[in-house]
Amino acid sequence: MKNLSNTYSKTIIGLFYIILFSGCFTQEELDVEFDTNPPIVIHAVITDQAGPYYVHISRAVGEVTVNPVNFLPSANYIPITDATVTLSDDQGNSDVLVPYDQEFPSTVPQSETRTFAQYGFYRTSTNIQGAAGRAYTLTVQHEGKTYEAKATMPSTPPAITLNHEKFIYPLLSFNQPVLEENYYMFLYRDFFGDDPSNGLNIQNQFEDNLWPLFFPIFQVYTDQFWTEQVKDLDIYAPNYEQGQPIVFCVDCPENIQIQMHSISREAYEFYDALNQQTRNDGGTFNPEPAPPPTNFTNGALGLFRASSVRSITAPVRY
Amino acid sequence: MNHQIKRGLHLLLKRASLFLLLCCCVALLPAQGQQLLQKNVQLKQAEGTLLEVLQELQQHQGVTFSYDESILPKKPLKFDKKSWQLRKLLKAIEAQLPIEFRYLNEQIILRKNKKGKVNFSGTIKVDGEQMPGATVYVPELNIGSATDANGYYSLLLPPGRYTSVFSFIGHQQENRTLDLSDDTSLNVNLYPSIDQLGEVVISATQNNEFDLLKMAQTGVHQIDIQQVKDMPMFVGETDIFKGIQALPGIQNSHVGTSNFSVRGGGYDHNLILLDGVPIYNTAHTLGFFSVFNTNALQSAQLYKGGLPAQYGGRLSSVLTLTTKEGNNEKIRVQGGIGVISSNLVVDGPIGKKVTFMVGGRYGYPSLLLNTINKPGAFVAPAFVSSTRNDMNFVDLNAKVKFKLDPKNEISITAFGSQDRFRSQIILPENTYDWYSVGGVINWKHRFNARLVSNIKLFHSQSHYANHQKSNLENTRWSNSIEQQGLKADLSYQFSANHQLNFGVALTHMHLNPGKLETLDENDDLVRYEKLHTKQPVESGIYFDHQFSWKKWQFNYGLRLSSLHNVGIGRERVYDNDQNLTGEKFYRSGEVMSEYYGWEPRASIRYSLNPNASLKASYTRTYQYLHQVGDASIGLPTDFWLPANRNVKPRFADQYSLGYFWTFGNEATYQFSAEAYYRQSHRVIDYLDNADLFMNDAIETQISTGDEVAYGLELMLKKKKGRLKGWLGYTWAKVERNIPGINNNQTYAPNYDRRHNLSLNATYDLGKRWRIAANFQYMSGAGITAPVGEFFYNNQLFNFYSTRNGHRLPDVHQLNLSIILRSKQQKRWQGEWALGVNNVYNRANAFSLSRPQTQIGNVHIYRQFTRMSLFGLMPYISYNFKF
Known part of the structure; x- marks a missing residue:
């Protein structure tokens, strides 16, 4: 079971024409005037897991240069390091975040021993704790402007059972209420032994509440087309059938950590828009491209998300 | 026996009219x-x-x-x-x-006798077929008329001695002397002109010489189908829609696709009628070809300015296509073989009173694709080679006409088209199927020389399905539209310059905006989901009065249209801040909502002299249906919804002015200049990141606002001689202001192009050779450009300009073809067409994007990509007739 609305989109059909008429199409670099006053980008997640929680702030630019080894920005990247960031809840708790002055883990190649703070990361300074059902407000003040977002944490995701029969990574089954709108996001990282940080992916290199900010796949689902019993959901991109020679790893990960986050509708729409964007052909076979929706005020890009998390660890079977 | 009855009837008629006199x-x-x-x-x-x-x-x-x-x-x-x-x-x-x-x-x-008028009527046959659009003209009175859809003409004239001139394009003019004292019937046969003998005139209808000058309506094009066939088009596939795109005032966002915007209106603002049947899905192969086989068409008219009151239901234009009628002389066969499709049309008489036409076309784009994609073939890189694509289409046209007696005529038209699309490389688990069918029974009855009625009973249906079958699932997503309708049009001619048209129309629709189901019995994961079907009833009643007085002609009319949404159904209720407050349910047969629209139409013509006229017109139109789809080019996935409580019907007011001038020997040249200004209200556009898939609350994904479109259209046409064709230029502008879109700022749709120039010409090189050329120059289409990027979750994403805030580079392209006819033979006439599209291989931008390149799961390197489809490309096709 995959994400229906994604695979039903006509997006990629456009590529058909590239192939059909490949004798007569050209791809070329083109100069487009970049926006001279690009917006600020805020990325913040609060969960019901134990803190601290992290916020990442940067400014959009014309063209970022990316380090091809660790996929971190290497040039033309503008981190915002001097913002005032405040997280508060509806119980009167408030937390002024501080720059996260930790160096990047040495396992991240070529990270040039920079600190997270230099990349624009902030961390909660008190023991503020997320809980399902509560409302949170994030405020970012920078250069005289205030950006604010509100998020209410949805209820905890259902219990998951796993099916190890056919695929390397286990398929997920769970019961979920049909009568209300629910949205979920899945994250995972496979690793060696018992330590989730002992893995080959970038998301293995970061601690618990930080790695979701580095997980590159947005597996978001709506329950609109699901029955009450969701069975054998395949959340991996990609997954492989067991018993086939795996050429991608010599020494293969033994376990996988899976996280199921309950997300709000606006969070679903945000990630869905990012997913659609990676496939957008400029608005021919798909809609006019548009910036993703945001829950921040004052023209900031990005999302402040509050999620309740169900985490599970399972073996990988080859 | 039969003959005697006829004669008796004739006498009776004559006596009756004597009695009246x-x-x-x-x-x-x-x-x-x-x-x-x-x-x-x-x-x-x-x-x-x-x-x-x-x-x-x-x-x-x-x-x-x-x-x-x-x-x-x-x-x-x-x-x-x-x-x-x-x-x-x-x-x-x-x-x-x-x-x-x-x-x-x-x-x-x-x-x-000064008062009496006599009726001068009859049929004009062209090569044995009763032909619409042929003309009769009486120079002494400066009165003329064209034959109707069935080849009849009728003029009311004062008794006297006149000459009458019968003509039709490519045919010898026929002059007859009339001594009219009583109602006279005259049937005329026109034969091909001597200089064009042997030419494969498959079916040709053209601008009526007198029409444009004499008729009051502005913004009408009679599309010359032969000229469209001669136009060098992509892979040699003749497409009536691409012919329409070459006319002034018509625009399109993606060159090479067959959608069209008329005077700045949306793609769904055009009513497309095939013998009176509305056709909703007009695309083959995802919008690159239209579903109409030009060999099966007799004529096409596009109304983009003053819409006749008998048409309604769309904001911008009406395109009326007429299926070819069988000739009544002998069985004829014609066909063509091309790169991506072949077609065959057979027509002829069955007995004396019945004629038929059957035409079919089979398209095989995947044959071409599979061939050029064979491993090692010259085009495809090895890793994309795919030889098991399945992309085919078929369409069928049929028409049978019964001439029961001189007063009654029944014709039955059937139309069908079907597509299958499956790509081996891209989404190989998905099969896309869509079809359209339509049919109409048309009864034409002449009560007498003055009163004619035309009653149509029709059915039309379009259906789309996307079947997804992979290891883990087997599901199907589909949508459809179905309608039945009745339309009665009557016209009463008081005299040659005084006519009244009136009629009614009633349509019942059944719209299924989406259904998702699993085809695997064991699959209990996917819930069967069906969006609520809608059953709107649309109706219209109209009259239209035309009369001329001295140098003036007036044409005014009124259409009252309505839409009733009928239960079973439900409608969402929102408060003033657009918050959902509840749902209202309706029982079967209960009227859920109703809308009415008064649509006044008026045009005036003033003849400056016999060769020039000035016109002005005003048209109001209402549109009760809107198309929902998220692709800019229009796909079969698009579905239709009626106006309802949350999306009110759209309406538009158009004002236009025109100047028409014919000059040169025998009116060889025709020049027209038209200006228009249209205000549209409650036009629809999608909000950013709209989600339309299986969404029952489309009103939350769209917004409505106002649109203004204006422009100037110039056209110079040469209709006779060895060199024929037209040069068209349009200056146009569209602006929209829709709350919630583009930060509430004014913006333009992507097909808004400031300058459009189109040159289409054919030149006869002797008797067998003909050259055709088509040159197009247009301002670039609007795009929402990626103007920067941001880092999110260790990946890069775009942020974008204002909606359509950037322009692609200008588009220009030259297409050429050379047509060689076989030597004159009695039976078999063949025609080779060799063409080249985009002769100087201009890389016209089709789209611009900045796609992410994926490394593993990370979207990272990015590059601006300008896609330019359709470079230099030769084609060959063969047409025949016997």
Whole structure:
């Protein structure tokens, strides 16, 4: 079971024409005037897991240069390091975040021993704790402007059972209420032994509440087309059938950590828009491209998300 | 036996009309003359000229007449008896000749009848087929008319001696002298011009020479189908929509696709009628070709300005396509073989009263694709080689026409098209199927020479399905539209320059905006989900009065249209801040919501001189249906929804002005300049990141606002000679202001192009060779450009300019073809067409994007990509006829 609305989109059909008429199409670099006053980008997640929680702030630019080894920005990247960031809840708790002055883990190649703070990361300074059902407000003040977002944490995701029969990574089954709108996001990282940080992916290199900010796949689902019993959901991109020679790893990960986050509708729409964007052909076979929706005020890009998390660890079977 | 009945009927008719004439004349004879007029007279002979009859009555019967000999018609009179009462005899004479008698001072005065009009009617056959759009013209009166859809013409003229000129493109003009004294029927056959003998004129209809100058309507194009066929088009596939795109005032966002915007209106603002049947899905192969087989079409008219009151339901335009009719002389076959499709059309008579036409086309884009994608073939890189693609289409057209008698005619049209699309490389688990079918029974009845009715009963249906079958699932997503309708149009002609049209239309629709189901019985994961179907009823009633007075012609009418949404159904209720507050349910048959629209239409023409005229028109249109789809080019996935409580019907007001001028020897050149200004209200556009997939609350994904479109269209056309064709130029602008879109700032849709230039010409090189060229220049289409990027979750994403805030580079392209006809033979006529698209290989931008390149799961390197489809590309096709 995959994400229906994604695979039903006509997006990629456009590529058909590239192939059909490949004798007569050209791809070329083109100069487009970049926006001279690009917006600020805020990325913040609060969960019901134990803190601290992290916020990442940067400014959009014309063209970022990316380090091809660790996929971190290497040039033309503008981190915002001097913002005032405040997280508060509806119980009167408030937390002024501080720059996260930790160096990047040495396992991240070529990270040039920079600190997270230099990349624009902030961390909660008190023991503020997320809980399902509560409302949170994030405020970012920078250069005289205030950006604010509100998020209410949805209820905890259902219990998951796993099916190890056919695929390397286990398929997920769970019961979920049909009568209300629910949205979920899945994250995972496979690793060696018992330590989730002992893995080959970038998301293995970061601690618990930080790695979701580095997980590159947005597996978001709506329950609109699901029955009450969701069975054998395949959340991996990609997954492989067991018993086939795996050429991608010599020494293969033994376990996988899976996280199921309950997300709000606006969070679903945000990630869905990012997913659609990676496939957008400029608005021919798909809609006019548009910036993703945001829950921040004052023209900031990005999302402040509050999620309740169900985490599970399972073996990988080859 | 049959013949006798016919003759009897004819006589009866004649008597009836005589009786009518008599009634008119009785009043003219004053009562004093009763005594004289009661007198019985005896004629020597039952026939003779009027002069002979008068002389005889004066000399032998003692009746005195006063008359001017020069006005006496020379036409011989015929009487069915010799013994007459004088009064009756005079009436019999009046009935036969355009004169009248008056009794004054014991003598009878004879004078020319000034009031009477006679009906001059008949059919014009072109190569044996009754042809619409052929013209008849009476130079003395400067009156003309064109044949209707069934090849009939009818003119009301004062009695007298005239010449009449019958003509049709590519055919010899036929001049007849008329001595009209009574209703006259004249059937004319036109034959191909000598200089064009042997030409494969498959079916050609063209601008009626007099129409544009004489008719009051602005913004009408009679599309010359032969010229469209000669146009060098992509892979040689003739497409009526691409012919339409070459006309002034027509735009399109993605060159090479077949959608069109008329005077800045949306793609779903065009009503497309095939013999009166609305066709909703007009695309083959995801919008690159249209579903209409040009060999099966007889004529096409596009109304983009002053819409006749009989049409309604769309904001911008009406395209009326007429299926070809079978000829009544012999069975004829014509066909063509091309790169991506082949077609065959057979037509002819069945007996004396029935004609038929059957046409089919089969398209095989995947054949071409599979061939060029064979491993090692020249085009495809090895890693994309795919030889098991399945992309085919088929369409069928049929028409049968029964001529029951001179007054009744029934024709039945059927249309069907089907597509299958599956790509081996891209989404190989997905199969896309869509089809359209339509049919109409059309009964045409002539009550008399003045009153004609046309009743249509039709059905139309479109269906789309996307079948997804992979290891883990087997699901199907589908949508459909279905409608049945009845339309009655009547026209009453008071005289040659005075006509009234009126009628009603009623349509019932069944719209299924989306259904998702699993086809695997064991799959209990996917819930069967069906969006609520809608059952709107759309109706219209109209009248339209045309009359001319001196140099003026007026045309005004009114259409009252309505939409009723009928239950079972439910509608969402929102408060003023657009928050959902609840749902309202309706029982079966209950009216959920109703909308009415008054649509006044008016046009005026003023003839500056016989060769030039000025026109002005005003049109209001209502549109109750809107198309929902998220692709800019229009896909079969698009579905239709009716207006409802949350999305009110759209309406538009268009004002246009036009100047029309014909010049040159025999009106060879035709020039027109038209300006328009249209205000549209409640036009629909999608909010950013709209989610339309299986969404029952589309109103939350769209917003409505106002749109203004204006422009100037110039067209110069050469209609005769070895060089034929047209040059069109349009300056156009569209602006929208829709709350919630583009930060509430004014913006333009992507097909808004400031300058459009189109040159289309054919040149005859001797008898067998012909060159065709088509050149297009356009401002670039609008795009929402990626103007920067941001880092999120260790990946890069775009942020974008304002909506359509950037422009792609200008588009220009030259296409050429050369057509070689076979030597003149009696039966088989063949025609080779060799063409080249995009001769100088201009890389016209089709789209611009900045896609992410994926490394593993990370979207990272990025590059601006300008896609330019359709570079230099040759084609060959063969057409035949026997």
